[in-house]
Amino acid sequence: MFYREAGQYKTSYAADQATFPILQDRIGIGIILFVAAVIIPLFGNDFLLQAVMTPFLVFALATIGLNLLTGYTGLLSLGTGAFMGVGAYACYKLTTIFPDVNIIVWIVCSGFFSAAVGVLFGLPSLRIKGFYLAVATLAAQFFLSWCFIRVPWLYNYNVSGAIEVPQRSLFGIPVTGPNSAPVTRYLIVLTIVVVMTWLASNLIRGRIGRMWMAVRDMDIAAELIGIRLLNTKLLAFAVSSFYCGVAGAMMVFLWYGGAEADVFSINQSFTILFMVIIGGLGSLVGSFFGAALIYILPIILRFVPAELGVPLNAATVEHLTFIIVGALIIVFLIVEPHGLARLWQIAKQKLRVWPFPY
Amino acid sequence: MDVLHHIFVDPFVQMAQAPDLLVQTLWEGLVGGILYALIALGFVLIFKASGVFNFAQGIMVVFAALTLVGLHEKGVPAYLALALTILVMFGLAFSVERLMLRPLVNQPDIILFMATFGLTYFLIGLGELIFGGEPKVMIASELGLPKGSIDLNMLGGFISLQKIDIAATIIASVMVVSLAVFFQKTRIGRALRAVADSHKAALSVGISLEQIWVIVWFTAGIVALATGIMWGARSEVSFALQIIALKALPVLILGGFTSIPGAIVGGLIIGIGEKLGEFYWGPLLGSGIESWLAYFIALLFLLFRPQGLFGERIIERI
Amino acid sequence: MRAPSESDIAAGEVLLAVENVSLSFGGVKAIRDVSFDIRKGEIRAIIGPNGAGKTSMLNVINGFYTPQEGRITFRGQTRNKMRPHDAAAGGIARTFQNVALFRGMTALDNIMAGRSLKMHRGLFWQLIRFGPAMAEEVEHRLRVEEIIDFLHIQHIRKVPVGRLPYGLQKRVELGRALAMEPDLLLLDEPMAGMNLEEKEDMSRFVLDVNQHYGTTIALIEHDMGVVMDLSDRVVVLDYGQKIADGTPDEVKKNQAVIDAYLGVAH
Numbered sequence: 001m002f003y004r005e006a007g008q009y010k011t012s013y014a015a016d017q018a019t020f021p022i023l024q025d026r027i028g029i030g031i032i033l034f035v036a037a038v039i040i041p042l043f044g045n046d047f048l049l050q051a052v053m054t055p056f057l058v059f060a061l062a063t064i065g066l067n068l069l070t071g072y073t074g075l076l077s078l079g080t081g082a083f084m085g086v087g088a089y090a091c092y093k094l095t096t097i098f099p100d101v102n103i104i105v106w107i108v109c110s111g112f113f114s115a116a117v118g119v120l121f122g123l124p125s126l127r128i129k130g131f132y133l134a135v136a137t138l139a140a141q142f143f144l145s146w147c148f149i150r151v152p153w154l155y156n157y158n159v160s161g162a163i164e165v166p167q168r169s170l171f172g173i174p175v176t177g178p179n180s181a182p183v184t185r186y187l188i189v190l191t192i193v194v195v196m197t198w199l200a201s202n203l204i205r206g207r208i209g210r211m212w213m214a215v216r217d218m219d220i221a222a223e224l225i226g227i228r229l230l231n232t233k234l235l236a237f238a239v240s241s242f243y244c245g246v247a248g249a250m251m252v253f254l255w256y257g258g259a260e261a262d263v264f265s266i267n268q269s270f271t272i273l274f275m276v277i278i279g280g281l282g283s284l285v286g287s288f289f290g291a292a293l294i295y296i297l298p299i300i301l302r303f304v305p306a307e308l309g310v311p312l313n314a315a316t317v318e319h320l321t322f323i324i325v326g327a328l329i330i331v332f333l334i335v336e337p338h339g340l341a342r343l344w345q346i347a348k349q350k351l352r353v354w355p356f357p358y
Numbered sequence: 359m360d361v362l363h364h365i366f367v368d369p370f371v372q373m374a375q376a377p378d379l380l381v382q383t384l385w386e387g388l389v390g391g392i393l394y395a396l397i398a399l400g401f402v403l404i405f406k407a408s409g410v411f412n413f414a415q416g417i418m419v420v421f422a423a424l425t426l427v428g429l430h431e432k433g434v435p436a437y438l439a440l441a442l443t444i445l446v447m448f449g450l451a452f453s454v455e456r457l458m459l460r461p462l463v464n465q466p467d468i469i470l471f472m473a474t475f476g477l478t479y480f481l482i483g484l485g486e487l488i489f490g491g492e493p494k495v496m497i498a499s500e501l502g503l504p505k506g507s508i509d510l511n512m513l514g515g516f517i518s519l520q521k522i523d524i525a526a527t528i529i530a531s532v533m534v535v536s537l538a539v540f541f542q543k544t545r546i547g548r549a550l551r552a553v554a555d556s557h558k559a560a561l562s563v564g565i566s567l568e569q570i571w572v573i574v575w576f577t578a579g580i581v582a583l584a585t586g587i588m589w590g591a592r593s594e595v596s597f598a599l600q601i602i603a604l605k606a607l608p609v610l611i612l613g614g615f616t617s618i619p620g621a622i623v624g625g626l627i628i629g630i631g632e633k634l635g636e637f638y639w640g641p642l643l644g645s646g647i648e649s650w651l652a653y654f655i656a657l658l659f660l661l662f663r664p665q666g667l668f669g670e671r672i673i674e675r676i
Numbered sequence: 677m678r679a680p681s682e683s684d685i686a687a688g689e690v691l692l693a694v695e696n697v698s699l700s701f702g703g704v705k706a707i708r709d710v711s712f713d714i715r716k717g718e719i720r721a722i723i724g725p726n727g728a729g730k731t732s733m734l735n736v737i738n739g740f741y742t743p744q745e746g747r748i749t750f751r752g753q754t755r756n757k758m759r760p761h762d763a764a765a766g767g768i769a770r771t772f773q774n775v776a777l778f779r780g781m782t783a784l785d786n787i788m789a790g791r792s793l794k795m796h797r798g799l800f801w802q803l804i805r806f807g808p809a810m811a812e813e814v815e816h817r818l819r820v821e822e823i824i825d826f827l828h829i830q831h832i833r834k835v836p837v838g839r840l841p842y843g844l845q846k847r848v849e850l851g852r853a854l855a856m857e858p859d860l861l862l863l864d865e866p867m868a869g870m871n872l873e874e875k876e877d878m879s880r881f882v883l884d885v886n887q888h889y890g891t892t893i894a895l896i897e898h899d900m901g902v903v904m905d906l907s908d909r910v911v912v913l914d915y916g917q918k919i920a921d922g923t924p925d926e927v928k929k930n931q932a933v934i935d936a937y938l939g940v941a942h
Contacts, residue, residue, distance in 0.1 A: 013817045014810055076468070128660050131411055131471070131615075135607045136660070139653030150644045202805035206813060207797070210781070210789040217778035224738055225856060226764030226793040235799070266601065270475070277472050282780065315491065322483025329476030333469050334461040 019201060036190055041183050050182040050255075052299065057186075057193045058251045059291035063275040064200055064284060065243025070273070071282035072204055073236035074216030075125060079137035080244050080272040082144035085264030086114035087245025088252040089154045092163045096156055103168035103176055103253065104188065110249040111242035117144070118241025125233045129219075141266050148261035164258040176253045185254040192250065196243060201284055203239070212236055213282070244272075274325060278332055280339025289340035294325060369638035378515030383637045384630060389523040389592075391629020392530045396585040397606035398613065398621035399534065400578040405615050406554040407574040408459065409467060413474040416603025417481045418579060422447055423586030423595040427497055428489040436500035447579030455571045463567075482597065491597065496590030498522065503591055526588040533584060534622060537577070541618075546573060554616070608656030628652045688715040690749075691860055691892050692737065692768075697746030699732055699916075706732040707743070708916045714860065719886055719893045721907035721924075723900075725936060728913040730896045731773055734862045737894070738763040738770050751859075765793060769858035773865045773896075775845045779838035783848045786837055787823060790855030791816045823851045827881065843874045850881060854889075861885065863895040867902060875899065879906060904928070912936070 008023055010016045020026045040053060066080045090113035094106040121140035125133055148154060155163045167177030174180040175188060203209055211232045214222035223229050252259045271294065279290020298321045305312050312320070336342050373380045400415040425446050429439035458477065462470055499505055504521035541547040552560040553570050561567060589599060609628050613620025632655070636648040693713035699706045707729045714720045722730050735741040737748065739758030747754050750766060758768075769790075778786050795816055801809035824830055827847050832840060837848055846866060853861055866882065867875045879902055885891050897903050903910060904924040912920040912927055914936040920927050927933055 013814045013821075017810070017813060017817070124657060124661060127664050130468075131607075132611060132660060132664070135611055135653060136657050138604060138607060139650060139657050142650035142653055146646055146649050150646060199803045203799075203802050206802040206805055206809065207792055207795045208799065208802045210785055211792050213781050213785070214778045214789045214792075217780050218776050220740065221772065221776035221778070222789075223760045224740060224764060224770050225790055225852065226761055227789075228761055239799075266604070270479075274475070274479070277475070316487065319483045319487040319491075322479050323487065324483075326476045326478065326480030326483060329479065330458055330473050333465070333473045333476070334458075337465065337469055 049186045062247035063287040069240035073212040076134045077137040079140040081264045081268030082141045083241045083244040084248025087248035091249035107249045111245040114245025115238040115242040118237040122237030126230045162260040280341030283341030286341030387630030387633030391626040395625025398609040400581045410470045414477040416600040418582040419586045422583035423590045427494045451575035493594040493596035498591035608652045611656040691716045693749040699743045718908040721903045721910045724913035729916040767859035769853035769856040770862040777837045784833045787851045790852040
C-alpha cells in the first residue's frame with residue numbers, strides 16, 4: 001500500500017535513468033543513510049562500531065569489488081584476498097615513505113596499485129576462460145601471498161613480519177593507530193563505502209556496465225557487436241581490484257590496526273566469494289546482504305546460544321559457521337541462484353501489490 | 359649477466375655435478391606428482407560423468423582420511439575402520455546426489471561448481487566438529503603399509519627411497535589401470551562414457567543419471583580415500599592438505615579436464631617441475647616458490663595450448 | 677524512399693566481396709573456394725541444405741572464423757581475414773541462428789549495448805554519470821527508443837530477455853543489430869522456428885530496414901517462399917561449394933540447385 005509507483009510519471013529519459021527512480025526507494029535509502037551516519041555513531045557502543053559495522057562495511061566493499069568482476073563480467077576470481085593485500089601493503093608503504101600526506105589519500109590511492117596488479121594477472125583472460133581463468137587468479141593468490149612473506153621490504157623489515165599501522169591524524173583527530181576512536185574510523189569507512197558504492201552503481205548502469213554484462217552473458221556476440229574483449233575484461237579486473245585494494249587498506253588501517261600476510265590468504269578470497277554468491281551475483285544491494293549474512297552469522301552464533309544458556313566454545317562456533325555457510329550456499333543455489341538480492345526483489349514486488357497476491 | 363648465469367647455467371651445472379641429488383629430487387617430485395595425479399583423477403571422474411567441476415575433491419581426501427583415523431581412535435580395528443570409511447564415502451556420494459545434484463540438474467555449470475564450494479565448507483565444518491581440527495597421524499602400519507626406507511648406493515652418492523612412497527606408486531598405478539579397465543570394459547563404464555558425451559542422449563537410451571552419479575561420486579570418494587591414506591602416511595592428516603589439493607587444478611589444466619592419462623602425466627609434470635624448481639631455482643628467489651610455481655607452470659602452458667595436453671581443439675560455434 | 681530496382685543493383689557498387697575463400701576445421705572442409713559479392717542496397721540470400729557452410733560463411737565475413745585461403749574486400753579494402761572488431765566498426769552487424777542475446781540484461785540494455793561502439797565517454801564520466809555522460813546516455817537512448825518503436829517492442833523494454841518468448845527475442849536481437857546503424861546486416865535464419873504470422877512480421881521488418889534505412893542485407897533462410905519474395909539475388913551453397921548465383925528466378929530453374937535440394941547422388 002505504501003510501496004507504490006503508481007502516479008510517479010517520468011517525463012524525461014534522464015529521470016528514467018536515475019539511481020532510485022521510485023520515490024519510496026529514495027526515502028528508504030535516506031533513512032538508511034541517516035541511521036548509518038547519525039544514529040549508529042551517536043548511540044552505538046564501541047563493540048557495535050568496531051566489531052560489527054566497520055568490518056561489515058569493509059567486507060561489503062570487497063564484495064562489491066569481486067561482484068563487479070565475477071557477477072557483472074562473469075570472470076571467476078579466487079585471488080580477491082591477495083588483491084586486498086596489495087592494497088593494504090601499498091598503503092603501508094606509501095604512508096611510511098610519505099608520512100605527511102593524508103592517510104585517506106593513501107587509502108584511496110592504494111587501490112591503484114592493486115588495480116595495476118589486477119590488470120597484470122588479468123592479462124591471461126584474453127585466451128583463458130571459465131575454470132581455467134580461476135587457476136590464473138590462484139597463481140596471483142599464491143604468488144602474492146608468497147611476496148607478502150618473502151619480500152621484507154613490503155613490511156619495512158619488521159622482525160615480526162607484520163605491518164603495524166602508525167598513527168595518522170586528520171584535522172588533528174587521530175584516524176588510524178591505537179589512539180583513534182572507533183567512531184572516527186567507522187565514519188571514514190562509511191563515507192568511502194557509500195561514495196564508492198554510488199560510483200559503482202553509476203558505472204554498471206552506463207556503457208561500461210553494459211559491456212561487462214554483455215561479455216558475461218555471451219562473449220562471442222559481444223565481440224561481434226564491436227566490444228573489445230580484452231580491454232573490457234582488463235577494465236573489469238582493474239576496477240574490481242581497485243575496490244578490493246581499498247577494502248584491504250581499510251581492513252588493516254581502519255579495522256585491524258595491523259596485519260600479517262595470513263590475513264590475505266586464499267581463505268579470505270573464498271570468504272568474499274561466498275559473500276558474492278549468497279548476496280547475489282550481479283547485484284550491488286546483494287553485496288551488502290551477503291557481507292552481512294556471512295560476517296554477522298558467526299557473531300550471532302557466538303552470542304545467541306550463550307544468552308539461551310548453551311554456551312559454545314570458539315572452536316565449535318567456527319565449525320558450525322562453516323557447516324551453516326556451506327549448507328546455505330547449496331540451499332541458495334538450489335532455491336534461488338540469484339541470492340538474497342533476488343529475495344529482496346520478490347519481497348518488494350509483493351509489497352508493491354499488497355494487499356493483493358498479484 | 360650474473361642473474362642470467364644463475365638462472366640458465368648454474369642449476370644445470372649443479373645437476374651434472376651431483377647426479378645423485380638430481381635423481382633424489384626427481385624421485386621426490388615423482389611421488390608428489392602421483393599424489394597430485396590421484397586428486398586430479400577424482401576431479402576427472404566426476405567431471406567426465408556429470409560435467410561438475412568438483413571443487414570439494416580436495417576436502418573429500420581430508421574427510422576420508424580423517425574418518426578413517428577418527429574411527430580407529432575410537433577403538434575400531436584398522437581394517438574394519440577402512441570398511442566403515444568406504445561406507446561413509448558411499449553415504450556421502452548418495453547424499454550429494456540426492457540433496458545437491460538432483461535439485462540442481464540442468465543448472466549452468468558455474469552454479470554446480472559453486473555448489474561444490476558449499477559442499478567444501480560443509481565438509482570442513484563437519485569434519486572439524488566431529489574429529490577436531492588438530493592434525494592426526496595416519497594409521498599406516500596398522501593397515502599393513504611398509505615403513506622405513508631403502509638406500510641405494512649409486513651415482514657417487516646414495517639415494518633414499520621411502521618404502522611408503524614405493525607402495526604409493528604401486529597402489530596408484532593399480533588404481534589407474536583398474537579404473538581404465540572399468541571404464542573401457544564394463545557395462546557401467548560404457549554408461550559412464552555415454553553420460554559424459556551427452557546427458558540427454560544417455561537418458562534417451564534408458565541410462566539412469568542418478569545411479570551413474572552415485573557411482574562416480576562413490577568412485578571419486580574411494581580414490582580420495584586412497585589418496586588420503588598415502589598422503590597422510592607421508593606427512594599427517596590435517597586440513598592444510600586442502601590447500602595442497604588445490605594444486606590438482608594446474609594438473610588438470612595440463613592434462614585436460616576429461617582425460618585420465620592426462621591427469622597422470624599432468625600430475626607428474628607438476629610434481630617434478632615444482633621440486634626441480636624449488637631445489638635448483640628456489641634459492642635465487644628466497645625459497646618457498648613451491649607454493650606458486652605449479653600455477654605459473656600451468657598458466658604459461660595455457661597461453662600456448664588453451665585446451666590442455668590431451669584435450670581436443672575447441673571449435674566455437676555460434 | 678524507393679526500393680532499389682534490380683537494374684540498379686546489377687549496376688550497383690560492390691560493398692563486400694569474398695574471393696576464393698576456403699575454410700576447414702581439422703580435416704573437415706566447411707567452405708571450398710567460394711566467391712561472391714554483395715552489392716550496396718540489395719537483399720542477398722544465402723541458401724543451401726543443412727551443413728552447406730552458410731553460417732560458416734557469415735562467420736568468415738564478420739571475422740569470427742579465419743579462412744585458410746581467400747580474400748575479403750569490404751568497402752574497397754582487401755584483407756585476408758576480417759577481425760570481429762574491425763567488422764563491427766566498419767558497419768557489419770549480425771543476428772544469430774540460435775538467438776545470441778545477453779540473457780541477463782533487459783531488452784533495452786541489449787539494444788543499448790549495440791551502441792557501445794558509438795558511445796565515447798570514458799571511465800571517469802561513467803563513474804560520475806552526470807553532465808556529458810548523462811547527455812550522451814540520453815542521446816543514445818533516444819535513438820534506441822526509435823528502434824524500439826520501429827520493432828513494436830515498447831512493452832518489453834525492461835524485461836530481461838531470458839524471460840521473453842522466442843519470437844520477441846529474435847526481434848530484440850534484430851534491434852540490437854540495428855542499434856549499430858550497420859551498412860551491412862547479416863541475418864542468420866531470422867525466421868527459423870516462427871509461425872506464419874511471425875514470419876510475415878519479420879519479413880516486413882527486413883524489407884523496412886532495407887528500404888527505410890537503406891541497409892544492405894545478407895540473409896540465410898530455409899523458407900524458400902520468403903527467400904524468393906524478399907531477396908534481390910541468391911547464392912546457393914552445397915557441401916561448402918557455390919553451385920549457383922543469380923536472381924531468384926534464375927536460381928529456381930538451375931539444375932544443380934534442384935539436384936542439391938532433391939538429393940541426386942553425387
